Amino acid sequence: MKILNIFFIVLFIISAALQYNDPDPYIWMPIYLWAAFLCYLAVKERYNPYLYYVSLPVYLIYAAILFFSSTGVISWYNDHGAENIAESMKATKPWIEETREFFGLLIVSGALSFNMMWFSKKKLRAVV
Numbered sequence: 001m002k003i004l005n006i007f008f009i010v011l012f013i014i015s016a017a018l019q020y021n022d023p024d025p026y027i028w029m030p031i032y033l034w035a036a037f038l039c040y041l042a043v044k045e046r047y048n049p050y051l052y053y054v055s056l057p058v059y060l061i062y063a064a065i066l067f068f069s070s071t072g073v074i075s076w077y078n079d080h081g082a083e084n085i086a087e088s089m090k091a092t093k094p095w096i097e098e099t100r101e102f103f104g105l106l107i108v109s110g111a112l113s114f115n116m117m118w119f120s121k122k123k124l125r126a127v128v
Helices: 002-021 025-043 049-068 073-078 094-127
Strands: none
Touching (some): 002 025, 002 094, 025 049, 049 073
16 A cells, blocks of 8 residues: 555656646646655554544535536536547637546545555554
């Protein structure tokens, strides 16, 4: 699990750095850096479940907002034929930008969920 968390730390730091030219880096840089920090704590075995209980719902709620917004994932899929979201990193189309952000939040949420499951199993094994 340490190797996976190190991978996520690197991925999230790179993702935060790529947000520098984003229209809203003040939102996305902290999102990715906070996830990297939580993965760093997991590597150091300093898992704090309360940080996850707060962070994960925030990420998932924001993902749901992006999913259902008028220029979000549903619009990308239904109105724009699920255009390729990877063809250009400088998207001028808001549905592409919001779809990318949605998937970024899913990756962050997945990483945090894996840590929560891992540490809850580890705690159960230690008790038994």
